[in-house]
Amino acid sequence: MRTAAAAEWGATARSFSLAGQGAQVLHVRHLITAGLLWVVLTAVGELLVIADLYPTVGSHEAQDFDDIFRFLLLLGVPVMTFVFAVLIYAGLQFRIRTAVPAEDGPAMRGHGWFPRAWLAVTGCLAIFVMIYPGLTGLAELQQGDRGASGWGDQDAEVIIKASAFKWQWLFEYPDGTQVSVAAGKELVLPNETSIKFEINAIDVVHSLWIPAFRMKIDAIPGRTTYVTVKPNKLGDYASDQAYRVQCAELCGLDHAAMMFPIRVVEPGEFQSWLASLNQGGN
Amino acid sequence: MHALKSVAGAAGLGMIGFYLGLGFVAVLRAMLGYPDAWGGEINIVGGYVLGVIGWLMGIGMWGTWSREWFGLKTYQRQAPGWQRYFTFNTDHKVIGIQYLVTFVVVFLLAGTIALGMRLELASSGMQFISHSQYNGAMGLHGILMIAVAVASVIGGTGNYAVPLMIGADDMAFPRLNALTFWLIPPVAVALLATPFLGGIETGWTAYPPLSTTTNSSQILFDLAIITFGLTSILGGLNFLITIIFMRAPGMTWGRLPIFVWSMFVTSWLALLYTQGFAVALLMIMLDRVAGMAFFNAEAGGDPLLYQHVFWFYSHPAVYIMVIPGFGIALEVISHFSRKPLFAYRYAVGAFLGILGLSGVVWAHHMFTSGMPNYLHGPFLVATELISIPTGLVFLSALGTIWMGKLWLQTPMLFAMAVIFNFACGGVTGIFLADVPTDIHLHDTYFVVAHFHYTIVGGEIFALFAGIYYWFPKMTGRMYNETLAKLHFWWMFIGFNLTFFTMHLPGVKGMNRRVADFPESLDNLNMLVSISGWLLGLSFLVFIYNMINAWIRGPVAESNPWRARTLEWQVSSPPPHENFPEQPVIKGHPYDYGVPGSVHGVFPNAIASAPAAGTAGGGQ
Amino acid sequence: MAVVAPTETYHAVHDHLKLNRAGLWLFFFSECVLFGLLLSARFFLEGIERGELDQLLGLGITIILLLSSVTAFTAETAIEHDNRKLANWGLIATIALGVLFTGGVAYEWSIAHFHRNEAFGTLFFTMTGIHASHVVSGIGILVLVWVQFLRGRYSSKDHWPLAGAVMYWHFVDVVWVFFYPALYLVK
Numbered sequence A: 001m002r003t004a005a006a007a008e009w010g011a012t013a014r015s016f017s018l019a020g021q022g023a024q025v026l027h028v029r030h031l032i033t034a035g036l037l038w039v040v041l042t043a044v045g046e047l048l049v050i051a052d053l054y055p056t057v058g059s060h061e062a063q064d065f066d067d068i069f070r071f072l073l074l075l076g077v078p079v080m081t082f083v084f085a086v087l088i089y090a091g092l093q094f095r096i097r098t099a100v101p102a103e104d105g106p107a108m109r110g111h112g113w114f115p116r117a118w119l120a121v122t123g124c125l126a127i128f129v130m131i132y133p134g135l136t137g138l139a140e141l142q143q144g145d146r147g148a149s150g151w152g153d154q155d156a157e158v159i160i161k162a163s164a165f166k167w168q169w170l171f172e173y174p175d176g177t178q179v180s181v182a183a184g185k186e187l188v189l190p191n192e193t194s195i196k197f198e199i200n201a202i203d204v205v206h207s208l209w210i211p212a213f214r215m216k217i218d219a220i221p222g223r224t225t226y227v228t229v230k231p232n233k234l235g236d237y238a239s240d241q242a243y244r245v246q247c248a249e250l251c252g253l254d255h256a257a258m259m260f261p262i263r264v265v266e267p268g269e270f271q272s273w274l275a276s277l278n279q280g281g282n
Numbered sequence B: 001m002h003a004l005k006s007v008a009g010a011a012g013l014g015m016i017g018f019y020l021g022l023g024f025v026a027v028l029r030a031m032l033g034y035p036d037a038w039g040g041e042i043n044i045v046g047g048y049v050l051g052v053i054g055w056l057m058g059i060g061m062w063g064t065w066s067r068e069w070f071g072l073k074t075y076q077r078q079a080p081g082w083q084r085y086f087t088f089n090t091d092h093k094v095i096g097i098q099y100l101v102t103f104v105v106v107f108l109l110a111g112t113i114a115l116g117m118r119l120e121l122a123s124s125g126m127q128f129i130s131h132s133q134y135n136g137a138m139g140l141h142g143i144l145m146i147a148v149a150v151a152s153v154i155g156g157t158g159n160y161a162v163p164l165m166i167g168a169d170d171m172a173f174p175r176l177n178a179l180t181f182w183l184i185p186p187v188a189v190a191l192l193a194t195p196f197l198g199g200i201e202t203g204w205t206a207y208p209p210l211s212t213t214t215n216s217s218q219i220l221f222d223l224a225i226i227t228f229g230l231t232s233i234l235g236g237l238n239f240l241i242t243i244i245f246m247r248a249p250g251m252t253w254g255r256l257p258i259f260v261w262s263m264f265v266t267s268w269l270a271l272l273y274t275q276g277f278a279v280a281l282l283m284i285m286l287d288r289v290a291g292m293a294f295f296n297a298e299a300g301g302d303p304l305l306y307q308h309v310f311w312f313y314s315h316p317a318v319y320i321m322v323i324p325g326f327g328i329a330l331e332v333i334s335h336f337s338r339k340p341l342f343a344y345r346y347a348v349g350a351f352l353g354i355l356g357l358s359g360v361v362w363a364h365h366m367f368t369s370g371m372p373n374y375l376h377g378p379f380l381v382a383t384e385l386i387s388i389p390t391g392l393v394f395l396s397a398l399g400t401i402w403m404g405k406l407w408l409q410t411p412m413l414f415a416m417a418v419i420f421n422f423a424c425g426g427v428t429g430i431f432l433a434d435v436p437t438d439i440h441l442h443d444t445y446f447v448v449a450h451f452h453y454t455i456v457g458g459e460i461f462a463l464f465a466g467i468y469y470w471f472p473k474m475t476g477r478m479y480n481e482t483l484a485k486l487h488f489w490w491m492f493i494g495f496n497l498t499f500f501t502m503h504l505p506g507v508k509g510m511n512r513r514v515a516d517f518p519e520s521l522d523n524l525n526m527l528v529s530i531s532g533w534l535l536g537l538s539f540l541v542f543i544y545n546m547i548n549a550w551i552r553g554p555v556a557e558s559n560p561w562r563a564r565t566l567e568w569q570v571s572s573p574p575p576h577e578n579f580p581e582q583p584v585i586k587g588h589p590y591d592y593g594v595p596g597s598v599h600g601v602f603p604n605a606i607a608s609a610p611a612a613g614t615a616g617g618g619q
Numbered sequence C: 001m002a003v004v005a006p007t008e009t010y011h012a013v014h015d016h017l018k019l020n021r022a023g024l025w026l027f028f029f030s031e032c033v034l035f036g037l038l039l040s041a042r043f044f045l046e047g048i049e050r051g052e053l054d055q056l057l058g059l060g061i062t063i064i065l066l067l068s069s070v071t072a073f074t075a076e077t078a079i080e081h082d083n084r085k086l087a088n089w090g091l092i093a094t095i096a097l098g099v100l101f102t103g104g105v106a107y108e109w110s111i112a113h114f115h116r117n118e119a120f121g122t123l124f125f126t127m128t129g130i131h132a133s134h135v136v137s138g139i140g141i142l143v144l145v146w147v148q149f150l151r152g153r154y155s156s157k158d159h160w161p162l163a164g165a166v167m168y169w170h171f172v173d174v175v176w177v178f179f180y181p182a183l184y185l186v187k
């Protein structure tokens, strides 16, 4: 049963430009209040940008990651809070208080400028994120690309070969020194030096991930991948668990335990550690 | 007991088929001179195939269908009342309910497994289960839930509502429809049997070479999922033909309810991409049982081939999951806001845009896989483009509730929650689509949080919106609104607590698919586990409410929601033929607030009780 | 706008032939993806390399399969004109040519110079195997149809099962048109 008032409501309020002075004022008031709610929610949400969400920054790449992540938060939070604000505001303000609805809402169909504007704004936003930090960041990661698959510069000061197998790692330094759970038990890296890992897998797919460096690339049987990092902070696994090589691709039974500690030291100390390891008969 | 006879008989035949298959292959192997006639996984394949055939014949496919191939007369078992849910019934309403109940049960089961996993993950170190048990549980949780996500909304609410909403008397191929449902029990049995063969070790993604070398549960996984894929394809085909050819007179594409549109687009996705999963798993099976070398790098194969083929399906699959969810959400939001669906054409365009783009973004799951460098850029671009059509769904939803007369019943709350949750899930998708951030975030709990937000927040919430929305229509009874609202708020809060928190350990350096993790993440994980349990317990309210209401709830009206679409213009539950006569469509389904508008009419309505004459004239 | 004539009891009328035909087409779309992925896998793994194959045999079975499409077509048009004799021979010839093709593939398998545990062998056996399994199921369907035909079930007015089987047969044929060059002719 359509009430007379509802019928009239339907008749007068056909499009977005609500008819009648009163309705328009009301609408503008709704828009302003919801907008304020959006601003408040965004302000709260943007606290995430300054929050410390990250593991230790152990390398230049990690610094880049954190910056990009923060930038995306900066842009993403308002998108989210916009949706939240409209939903919350509408839920509170437009809900009916009767047991069953007595009248219909205005027949706004969204034929006008608004959907186009929405399309334009979201389109620009999407293309913006795509270019910066997306494609620009990618270009930086793949600089000096010479056909190999991996991240970073292919000319590095130290090249370490890493082999992944079920369920551990074997690392080999340029001078032939090997470290693994059996020998050395710790991967020592020189600070402020570009280090390239050349990675392959013996059996199944694994993945080399160092949380403190925010870098990851899979180890695949049959091809060599690489990742170049440049540590910028001394640290070790014992005091900070982000300093570890972690397998990040499910590889069966002991995948969770496929972890290897890292220690970042000054370059001088690195040389002497390497020498001492060699003398140790390894 | 008709029901018992039907199911038990079919299970018996299935068992006989299974052992026959095992033996048959063994005899073949012995004849061909293999040393271990019984030893191969090929025996399991043979057993499974014959077992499924036996099961299908037993459940009623022989009588209703196969006899026809041999020129014999077909017949159908007629079971009375509730017992028809246990037979090969071709009524789409029965099949819809069969699907829904089955997958809600599977959902609760897989959810219970997740709660077990959260127990182990509550703190670092190993407490309750071993690494291998954890992996098995995790894989089973993942694949069961993926099955729920792919099939529950489509097979359940889709089957139930689509023919009703377009004014058809049934699906285009009713027997095919019944077949797709009855293929599900063998899938469930095979998946639930995996722990006895060592447990799924590979997660739901089954990357080789791990999956080509792991224990034999993999073969069950492959067989089950290939069968499951078959049901998806056949279901999609059925929906497409139904929607294209069986719309009531006057139901033009521009008047199609948005949920039907979403099912149309989803069906295309299912039809076109599901083969990818089948091919990927088939290759694994061939590598395993036939000694082939698809993924054996030493013999010229390539593990990355699998990842490409797999994600070629599995990315579109996430839209198979979420688009029907969007459909339900938009449908419900329009009816409960008492307003036309805002920017209807844009919403339809959004679905079509997603359909178009979803096939060219798959490698965003492989940014760190070591694929050639030139692939990253194009896939990054395509992936971020997809947020534009998805954004249009939000335009439609938000525009509809704005200035509406929001009737905050439970379906509406769930529908609004879909939009709320997916905003978060979608935006975290952008973090993953950006290669520089994905390098760190890939395979961490950030991804796990992302996809629970999209699947659970986007689809499972929509599933519940759909269940509550159509419950009175399906059962003819009304659930308890207070309990339903309690369920909603409990689930909503529990969900957001659990999965929002889950982003944090991800960024901090917790990788997924591990039973053990660094102690520095203990606090966060404890929080996630506690809220996960909170979330899980909310379903007790749901279970109680549903069972109670179904048995002794108050009788529901034919149109308790004052909605305009066709399914509400017939009695609850609808008669077997759906409509007393052919409805004719005169206008848009969502023209609330437009005086005198009608959606559908029964032109010859003489005495047909509800909605005499005009179907859905609004209030 | 169509207005439905009043009826006593409501029974929707559908053009089932149209539905079946469209359904079969959709099934082909889906199958196209299956075969397309196999083709892509073939080029992904091996580029345009290929193993050594018996070219004459390949050409022979291709011609046989193409011929079988012609006979299948003959059978269908014959039944449309109620020419039962020709339809009978068309069906028999199609089944026979199908069997011949399968035999050819089996022979090719037995004399192959490569093994299935190397990349080209894997691809070759999988692609021809999956295609042949479609051929075999096509033969199965044709045999069922043929038996029905012999019992006199089809006529110019009602022969959907036969038409559907023939459509399927054409489809399997077209797939081979893509597989054959990808397996035998590249390089």
Ligand code: HEA
Pocket (backbone or CB within 6 Å): A079, A083, A122, A123, A125, A126, B205, B318, B319, B321, B322, B364, B365, B383, B384, B386, B387, B388, B390, B391, B392, B394, B422, B423, B425, B426, B427, B429, B430, B432, B433, B434, B438, B441, B442, B443, B447, B450, B451, B454, B455, B458, B459
């Ligand atoms: C329903 C399921 C679903 C849905 C809909 C999505 C949607 C999206 N997903 Fe998600 N995803 C999964 C389920 C889903 N995903 C699963 C299961 C996995 C893990 C699989 C596994 O490894 O096990 C995964 C993993 C995954 C990855 C790989 C992560 C990794 O392993 O490294 C990526 C990377 O790009 C990604 C991206 C996206 C994007 C960009 C969207 C976009 O579609 C989102 C678009 C939506 C929005 C952006 C929000 C709304 C838009 C607006 C309000 C407009 C304005 C906004 C902008 C312009 C930014 N997803």
Ligand code: HEA
Pocket (backbone or CB within 6 Å): B107, B108, B109, B110, B111, B112, B114, B115, B117, B118, B121, B138, B139, B141, B142, B143, B145, B146, B148, B149, B202, B203, B204, B205, B448, B452, B455, B456, B460, B498, B511, B512, B513, B514, B515, B532, B535, B536, B537, B538, B539, B540, B543
């Ligand atoms: C539909 C999809 C879906 C849903 C609903 C869920 C629901 C949940 N998931 Fe799920 N999850 C996945 C899909 C889903 N998940 C996928 C695809 C993976 C990836 C797997 C992989 O990596 O391969 C995954 C992985 C995954 C992980 C990561 C595992 C790992 O990487 O090691 C975790 C960890 O916390 C998790 C937790 C949860 C929790 C707490 C819920 C909760 O929402 C569960 C809520 C609880 C219930 C629903 C139970 C209710 C039951 C009762 C109250 C008892 C009554 C019982 C009976 C009557 C029988 N999930």
Ligand code: CUA
Pocket (backbone or CB within 6 Å): A164, A165, A167, A205, A206, A207, A247, A248, A249, A250, A251, A252, A254, A255, A256, A258
């Ligand atoms: Cu190695 Cu996981």
Ligand SMILES: [Cu+2]
Pocket (backbone or CB within 6 Å): B314, B315, B318, B362, B364, B365
């Ligand atoms: Cu994806």
